[in-house]
Amino acid sequence: MTANLPELLNRLSGKCEILTERYDLVRKQRDEAIARCDELQAIADSLKAQLQQANTEIEYLRISHKIAPTEEDALQAQVILTAMIKKIDKCITRLRND
Numbered sequence: 001m002t003a004n005l006p007e008l009l010n011r012l013s014g015k016c017e018i019l020t021e022r023y024d025l026v027r028k029q030r031d032e033a034i035a036r037c038d039e040l041q042a043i044a045d046s047l048k049a050q051l052q053q054a055n056t057e058i059e060y061l062r063i064s065h066k067i068a069p070t071e072e073d074a075l076q077a078q079v080i081l082t083a084m085i086k087k088i089d090k091c092i093t094r095l096r097n098d
Contacts, residue, residue, distance in 0.1 A: 069077075
């Protein structure tokens with residue numbers, strides 16, 4: 001048993017080195033994964049902000065489209081202005097005659 005002890009220690013030492021190398025590799029992969037996760041989280045946050053801004057702009061466009069005058073509104077305003085101008089001309093004519 002004592003003769004096997006140095007051999008067992010050497011095998012155990014070799015296995016410890018292998019485990020240490022594997023641990024270092026796994027730890028490196030974990031660190032890379034964490035870094036990539038942080039990078040992707042930053043990208044996701046940026047995209048969320050852009051999406052929020054785009055949604056706000058869409059809402060503003062919807063509101064402005066509802067508020068914007070249509071062709072029919074423009075024609076109606078022109079008719080009203082033409083009628084008012086005729087009334088003003090009549091009033092001016094009356095004032096001149098008086």
